[in-house]
Structure formats: C-alpha cells, structure tokens
Amino acid sequence: MEKKNLDWANLSFSYMKTDKRYVANYKDGAWDEGGLTGDAMITMSEDAGVLQYSQSVFEGLKAYTTKDGRTVTFRPDLNAERLYNSAKRLEIPPFPKDRFVEAVLEVIKANEAWVPPYGTGATLYLRPYIFGISPVIGVKPADEYQFRIFATPVGPYFKGGAKPIRVKISDFDRAAPHGTGNIKAGLNYAMSLHAIVTAHQEGFAENIYLDPASRTYIEETGGANILFVNQNGDLVVPKSDSILPSVTRRSLEYVAEHYLGMKVDERKVKLSEVYDGEFKECGLCGTAAVISPIGQISDHGKEYTFANGMEEMGPVMSKLRSTLLGIQEGEIEAPEGWIYEVK
Ligand code: PLP
Ligand code: COI
Numbered sequence: 001m002e003k004k005n006l007d008w009a010n011l012s013f014s015y016m017k018t019d020k021r022y023v024a025n026y027k028d029g030a031w032d033e034g035g036l037t038g039d040a041m042i043t044m045s046e047d048a049g050v051l052q053y054s055q056s057v058f059e060g061l062k063a064y065t066t067k068d069g070r071t072v073t074f075r076p077d078l079n080a081e082r083l084y085n086s087a088k089r090l091e092i093p094p095f096p097k098d099r100f101v102e103a104v105l106e107v108i109k110a111n112e113a114w115v116p117p118y119g120t121g122a123t124l125y126l127r128p129y130i131f132g133i134s135p136v137i138g139v140k141p142a143d144e145y146q147f148r149i150f151a152t153p154v155g156p157y158f159k160g161g162a163k164p165i166r167v168k169i170s171d172f173d174r175a176a177p178h179g180t181g182n183i184k185a186g187l188n189y190a191m192s193l194h195a196i197v198t199a200h201q202e203g204f205a206e207n208i209y210l211d212p213a214s215r216t217y218i219e220e221t222g223g224a225n226i227l228f229v230n231q232n233g234d235l236v237v238p239k240s241d242s243i244l245p246s247v248t249r250r251s252l253e254y255v256a257e258h259y260l261g262m263k264v265d266e267r268k269v270k271l272s273e274v275y276d277g278e279f280k281e282c283g284l285c286g287t288a289a290v291i292s293p294i295g296q297i298s299d300h301g302k303e304y305t306f307a308n309g310m311e312e313m314g315p316v317m318s319k320l321r322s323t324l325l326g327i328q329e330g331e332i333e334a335p336e337g338w339i340y341e342v343k
Pocket of ligand 1: 245
C-alpha cells in the first residue's frame, strides 16, 4: 500500500479531507444499507434537527500501522456501544453495533493510504456521528437521520505531545446532575467552547470540570478523563455518573492492573486531595489525547505542581502510555478482542 506523501511526523490535530467516508440514512423507521462515498459535503434542510436543537452524537477512535506493517484499530466495539447509548439518550435511532464496527473497518480500508506509517507518532482519527437531518420546528426528535464516518490523519492533540500541560479549574460546569455528561453529544462540547477559549487566553491547555452538584469532586476535562497516581503508586481514577466512560481510561485501568501490577482505585476524588499532596502524578487520557501529563493545576491563583513539574512526564504515566501505545501498535500482546485488523 503506497502511503500519501505527507509530513507525517509534523501533523497537528486538525481536519484533512481524505478519500472516502461512510454514509447511511435513516428514513421511514429504518437504516438503509449505507456505503462509501467520495462526497465530503452534506446538503440538508435549513430546519434540520441538528441545526435547531443540536440533535447529534459522535465518537472518536483511531487506526494505527503496526511495526510489522498491519493496519489495525482499537476496541471499536466499545465505541459502537457508547454511540448506541448516546443515541438513545437523545432520541436518535441507534445505529446497529455490528454495522458500526463493519463501517469503521470499511472506512479505514478505503483510506489505508492515509493511515500514518509506524513510528511517525501520527494516527488516522475516525469520527463516526449521527445527526437529525429532517425539519423540526416544535421541540421534538427529527424523523430522519444520517450516520457518517470520516477519517483524518492527526498528530498530537496538545502541542508538545507528551509534555506536561497546565490546566485550570473551570468556572463553568460541563454537565448537569442527571444530564448528558455521560454521553458523547455535540451539545456537551458546544457549551464547553467559551470555557476552552477563555482557558487558552489565560495560558492553560485545558479545563478541569468539577462535579456540577457540589463543585467539590474532580470530574474530567473538556475532552478527556483524568487519572492520578497516589503516593503509594496506585492508580486513582475519578468516578462520577456525569463523565464520559472513556475507552482509553477503561483500557488503562486494565493495563495498570494486569500488565503493570498496579492497584486501581476508582472512586470519587476531591479537589482538596490534590492540594493536600495526595497524588504524585496526574494525567488526562482519551483517544485524541492518549495520555497527556498534567504538570500544574490552577484554581483562581492557587496552584499545585505535581512532582515531575513542567518538564517531563512522571514515570508511572510514562509506563502506562508506552504500554498502551505498544498494545495499539502491535508491539505488546493485546488482551483478547482489543485489536481489530483491517484486511
Ligand atoms: N471525556 C471526554 C469529555 C471526551 O470528549 C473524550 C474523548 O472521546 C474522553 C473523555 C475520552 O474518551 P475515549 O478514551 O473513549 O476517547
Ligand atoms: C476523542 O478523544 O476522540 C475526542 O472526541 C475528544 C475530542 C475533544 C477531540
């Protein structure tokens, strides 16, 4: 397979139009057979449900080239399931999970020339999504929907790759109690845009959101879950009903326990524990972010710097990151069912 002539090692996390995308339409109560198209544009009613009431849900996953030249993807069955759950919460007809996985593999295959070569640090990012496409004027679900998956080659989500970032405790909430924080809906990201623009203007890479009910517990960032390593070397993972069930985080919990022999403690984490020095390392994790170390947390001028400071990733986060990447890139044997090969 001849690859595209791109400067793979210097890609940023941005959109690039690739050759093929998958499209299926939902009409008269059923999803059609769907298929690949070269057309990257969408034409829809001025009154489409997605445009009026933000009826849209999405996913994110990646394809990798392994050291021995195979093209693989990572746990697409979990993305299929999460999209299914997200859709149900927004009264969107869910896309069948087995068809989701097949479509992901089809899109990767059709864009194989865009899957970055092994060792470049870049990956092919897949963006599946479903949105209401038929007109809606009263507040109700649309009658018709479109499911799409496009692919775009990406580099690191944060400039500097695995260098520690500074984050702030947000003044805004990203989720409401009993709201939509636990699903991947566009609306959760729309409401985070003002917060992220503000954080960037103030020199922070991301926001940490606190629990919306008491503003006491750590939830997650705008685009990733959070991990801590405590002073005993255990992995501590914030637990909440209003955060996204990250595929990366769930995988890292398994890796920590079964590959690295660590104790994993999923529990509610108070912000005050950070300032009490409970944790020596902190990072955020997600498909786009992989693991990015958090060097410093700032809460209205009150700052906490983790043991490894702003220069390098701590040893535990580093080990977690290299083990996960090793599994994804085929250098470390994966648990059964985690790697799907594109043939
Ligand atoms: N939390 C939020 C809010 C996200 O947008 C993402 C990205 O998908 C994650 C967590 C990480 O989830 P995953 O590891 O499944 O990509
Ligand atoms: C992902 O990690 O796939 C996401 O969707 C995060 C997004 C904020 C880029």
